[in-house]
Amino acid sequence: LPENSLKKENKMDIIEMTRELGKAIQQDERYVAYTLAKTANDNDAELQTLINDFDKKRTSLNEELSKEDKNTDMIKALDEDIKDVYSRIMSNQNMMIFNGAKNALEQLISEVNQIVTMCANGEDPDTCQVSHGCSGSCSTCGGCH
DSSP, X not given: OHHHHHHHXXXXXXXXXXXXXXXXXXXXXXXXXXXXXHHHHHHOHHHHHHHHHHHHHHHHHHHHHHSSSOOHHHHHHHHHHHHHHHHHHHTSHHHHHHHHHHHHHHHHHHHHHXXXXXXXXXXXXXXXXXXXXXXSOGGGOOOOO
16 A cells, blocks of 8 residues: 555646646746737738638639639639738738747647656766757657747
């Protein structure tokens, strides 16, 4: 019983430390910048209109593509419209700031995940080094940028 109790106590310590790490991440400037940029995006009426327009056009394109008797002219027009709206979304100042902040936060999370994974694989927590390029392993990646 004492051994089982010790395992449970260690597990709780690790979970509590993880919660503390979560709190630290939320205090990090990259997280703060991300949440501020997300709020700016949410409050940008022009950007939200473009996003809604993009979603509607994409839905229309998918519906047209699923038809047996496809209208190729409509498909081509919708595809061009989608590319235009997407370009306008991505060139929006708030979206550019958001994407930069999102990438910085994803990089932080990727580094944290890499360290945890390396430690779980037996590497020294004090000396293991994170990779900033593609390691080829998607399990330690924050996504392609």
